[in-house]
Amino acid sequence: MERLASTPAAIPPLMAAIGRTPLVELAVIREAAPRTRLFAKLESVNPGGSIKDRPVVRMLREALAKGRLAGGRRVLDSSSGNAGISYAMLGAALGVPVTLVVPGNASAERLDRIRACGAELIVTDPLEGYDFALREAQRLARTHPERYWYCDQYSNPENWRAHYEDTAGELLAQLVPFAGGTPDALIAGVGTGGTLTGVGRRLKEVRPDTHVVAAIPETCPGIEGLKPLGAPEDIVPAILDEALIDDRVTVSLDDAIAMCRRLAAEGLFVGPSSGAFVHVACELAARRRLATVVTVLPDTGERYTSTGMWRVSRDG
Amino acid sequence: MSQVVIRIPTPLRGYTGGAGEVAVEAATVGEALASLGRRHEGVLERVVDARGEPRQFVNIFVGGRNVRALDGMATPLAEGDVLAIIPAVAGGGA
Numbered sequence: 001m002e003r004l005a006s007t008p009a010a011i012p013p014l015m016a017a018i019g020r021t022p023l024v025e026l027a028v029i030r031e032a033a034p035r036t037r038l039f040a041k042l043e044s045v046n047p048g049g050s051i052k053d054r055p056v057v058r059m060l061r062e063a064l065a066k067g068r069l070a071g072g073r074r075v076l077d078s079s080s081g082n083a084g085i086s087y088a089m090l091g092a093a094l095g096v097p098v099t100l101v102v103p104g105n106a107s108a109e110r111l112d113r114i115r116a117c118g119a120e121l122i123v124t125d126p127l128e129g130y131d132f133a134l135r136e137a138q139r140l141a142r143t144h145p146e147r148y149w150y151c152d153q154y155s156n157p158e159n160w161r162a163h164y165e166d167t168a169g170e171l172l173a174q175l176v177p178f179a180g181g182t183p184d185a186l187i188a189g190v191g192t193g194g195t196l197t198g199v200g201r202r203l204k205e206v207r208p209d210t211h212v213v214a215a216i217p218e219t220c221p222g223i224e225g226l227k228p229l230g231a232p233e234d235i236v237p238a239i240l241d242e243a244l245i246d247d248r249v250t251v252s253l254d255d256a257i258a259m260c261r262r263l264a265a266e267g268l269f270v271g272p273s274s275g276a277f278v279h280v281a282c283e284l285a286a287r288r289r290l291a292t293v294v295t296v297l298p299d300t301g302e303r304y305t306s307t308g309m310w311r312v313s314r315d316g
Numbered sequence: 317m318s319q320v321v322i323r324i325p326t327p328l329r330g331y332t333g334g335a336g337e338v339a340v341e342a343a344t345v346g347e348a349l350a351s352l353g354r355r356h357e358g359v360l361e362r363v364v365d366a367r368g369e370p371r372q373f374v375n376i377f378v379g380g381r382n383v384r385a386l387d388g389m390a391t392p393l394a395e396g397d398v399l400a401i402i403p404a405v406a407g408g409g410a
Contacts, residue, residue: 080405129326220327
């Protein structure tokens, strides 16, 4: 309620509730490197349940300020689910119509929530993968410019700016008591490249030798929300600044899920991309001398119950 | 044995020479995938685990029904059935 009381009347409370997420310390890294401390932003506490609230609220604010949605134009974007939820939630709160192109293999929890918020869903063939949904959104934007404003989280600079100003700004302030505000390394993934580019850029400005690591999933089975960036035909996000990446570390889905289970046993219930980042942090800390490592925990494990990832097999 | 078609998702087409569909002869889902694996090296371990079950975040559908809700790898196949291998979504996240 305190948050609400201090919210300016013009900003819907949902928007004001985004960000300022807790920083949690993960003791799991000490097994790999007893002297390393790992800190992570717990992004599932955002009202949309994921880190995606940050870029989406910023992109929508900018669009509204510039009159992009005048005349009842619909916000259009592609998403593997989490951004779709943020768009649907904020669109409903702001009275802005939203259309999302989502591949049919996005988890059922995501599709249900997007529908519940009243967004229009265009579900593409799951066999064709995420890039097909992205191309379909581009096609719709091209052929119906009067109907849609294409937000395009892959090339909208407000995406990385949200992480540069807010995610990284919060991180630096929260780290002051622990590491003087500057970590040795950042672990992030690449979906749109927004987190890695925004946080990585800010951290390197403060401390140029910050080691920025991209966690790269296997091609199949992949990790929801993360791009393998391996095949030449893969779409590389326009906002991704690859020059910021010092190291690419491959992580398998099995390793990511094993880490999710480890973290759950310590009370932290997070999704596979979080498990992937923490796994990579532990691997990196085992082979490099690092005092402080930071990462993000993009979403909650509850968003994946339908996938069976939490089901304990009968034979252990 | 039935003639069936396996639909291949984009992340696995690197193993099938770019083919989006592979036709095989098989009596069950397990046999169909084994046949796919014999023909295209590297693809099977992406789809099934060491116990021969579908890997986590990989779903196999027969005519729109997930084999996990049927008889798993023992699910019988009829002439003309279409199998689809559907992995988790990649991209668009953090």
